[in-house]
Amino acid sequence: xxxxxxxxxxxxxxxxxxxxxxxxxxxxxxxxxxxxxxxxxxxxxxxxxxxxxxxxxxxxxxxxxxxxxxxxxxxxxxxxxxxxxxxxxxxxxxxxxxxxxxxxxxxxxxxxxxxxxxxxxxxxxxxxxxxxxxxxxxxxxxxxxxxxxxxxxxxxxxxxxxxxxxxxxxxxxxxxxx
Amino acid sequence: xxxxxxxxxxxxxxxxxxxxxxxxxxxxxxxxxxxxxxxxxxxxxxxxxxxxxxxxxxxxxxxxxxxxxxxxxxxxxxxxxxxxxxxxxxxxxxxxxxxxxxxxxxxxxxxxxxxxx
Numbered sequence: 134x135x136x137x138x139x140x141x142x143x144x145x146x147x148x149x150x151x152x153x154x155x156x157x158x159x160x161x162x163x164x165x166x167x168x169x170x171x172x173x174x175x176x177x178x179x180x181x182x183x184x185x186x187x188x189x190x191x192x193x194x195x196x197x198x199x200x201x202x203x204x205x206x207x208x209x210x211x212x213x214x215x216x217x218x219x220x221x222x223x224x225x226x227x228x229x230x231x232x233x234x235x236x237x238x239x240x241x242x243x244x245x246x247x248x249x250x251x252x253x254x255x256x257x258x259x260x261x262x263x264x265x266x267x268x269x270x271x272x273x274x275x276x277x278x279x280x281x282x283x284x285x286x287x288x289x290x291x292x293x294x295x296x297x298x299x300x301x302x303x304x305x306x307x308x309x310x311x
Numbered sequence: 312x313x314x315x316x317x318x319x320x321x322x323x324x325x326x327x328x329x330x331x332x333x334x335x336x337x338x339x340x341x342x343x344x345x346x347x348x349x350x351x352x353x354x355x356x357x358x359x360x361x362x363x364x365x366x367x368x369x370x371x372x373x374x375x376x377x378x379x380x381x382x383x384x385x386x387x388x389x390x391x392x393x394x395x396x397x398x399x400x401x402x403x404x405x406x407x408x409x410x411x412x413x414x415x416x417x418x419x420x421x422x423x424x425x426x427x428x
Binding site (some may be wrong): 169174175176177178179180 | 349352353354355356357359360385388389
């Protein structure tokens with residue numbers, strides 16, 4: 134292989150570290166997106182046996198947003214293996230004990246159920262807030278686009294912008310809103 | 312590639328050899344299916360990198376009359392990226408005309424409407 138081709142080979146097969154901000158995103162839809170990057174199916178050189186998966190670093194997993202009433206209704210089953218060791222944990226309870234578990238389980242269940250799954254899960258790094266260890270932050274090279282648009286909160290806009298925004302109607306000053 | 316008595320003792324080995332031969336025959340059909348699935352995965356990946364859709368690309372190539380098969384296409388995506396990029400740009404140009412990924416439906420370019428549409 135020539136010198137130029139060698140560099141192209143390194144660049145093609147190099148492992149990327151992607152950053153994904155899970156703030157206010159659906160963990161199940163995020164898992165659908167992340168599984169492709171862990172497996173390497175976003176590359177035209179993909180093959181299941183060629184170990185072409187990338188790392189994905191997920192931040193703000195504490196702020197994920199499950200749709201509808203799933204926080205109260207979604208249950209996670211676990212059995213210790215011993216008699217009477219079956220537990221059904223609600224999503225909000227699981228999130229309270231460990232805020233990374235819901236996303237981890239979502240990605241685990243979306244990946245193919247073969248022997249490559251454990252290796253792919255090892256390349257997924259989930260953090261509940263945006264504090265990432267320096268060693269991992271050094272490696273991060275690209276970012277994945279969020280699925281749902283994250284709107285800006287009204288109290289995060291400067292006050293004069295809110296005050297000067299055009300209004301069609303406002304209550305009179307003496308009006309008491311019940 | 313057999314281990315233990317399977318590689319040296321005839322009456323034990325023959326059973327495993329027969330199984331291996333049966334797998335070999337069955338795999339000839341499965342190989343075609345697995346390869347096609349792999350090509351489809353690779354082509355969806357290539358198309359998404361370039362901002363289109365594999366289904367749209369297939370549809371546009373069918374419409375225009377480019378009859379390149381999946382095997383050649385995936386080889387193009389890996390080894391001839393510029394040709395593949397040309398096909399992707401063609402898809403992006405044609406998909407609007409065909410009305411894919413939009414609410415309007417197909418446009419009436421090249422259709423004899425006699426001013427009725």
